[in-house]
Amino acid sequence: TQLLEQSPQFLSIQEGENLTVYCNSSSVFSSLQWYRQEPGEGPVLLVTVVTGGEVKKLKRLTFQFGDARKDSSLHITAAQPGDTGLYLCAGELVYGNKLVFGAGTILRVKS
């Protein structure tokens, strides 16, 4: 059982559509991080959210941290083919200075 449940596992959408990826846990995290990974490369940090209820925007991407710091979401508006990739959420445990990852969401945006 994964500490962080990420959904959906796969998403195939048309260019211009909106989508949301969810990351849920029963544990409290000191921060929640989102990464994007392309084939043959390591994950690259997109954003870190720290405060319960925090919302951060990165162009067409909106990240939200749940009020109780147990869950997070990533919303992409008007998806583009360049958004295609593996999206990973990762929670930093309150004690221990280490990240636990969700299983990831494979996003494919078709033109």
Place this chain on the structure above:
Amino acid sequence: NAGVTQTPKFQVLKTGQSMTLQCAQDMNHNSMYWYRQDPGMGLRLIYYSASEGTTDKGEVPNGYNVSRLNKREFSLRLESAAPSQTSVYFCASQPGTENYGYTFGSGTRLTVV
């Protein structure tokens, strides 16, 4: 702008062989990590080093050993490789500050036959 460098990029081992995966970072980070990535399972922590001179087990340490050689380098050793260790291995580093993102290397794809 090297960041985190991992070697080798690809490796094929026979069951029972040993090898060391190398990782070096040039960002003066205190903390370093080894993860493995398997389909549908995300990244799982093998070992980590919160600071130079310390190492600790992660979620899946069995079959692995690590050495924090100095502040820059953190190596992962497989003493007797098994097919279950076929995976993609990622090294990452972080300044050692809470809530700071990780910088990952580009990975080592290991196949054990």
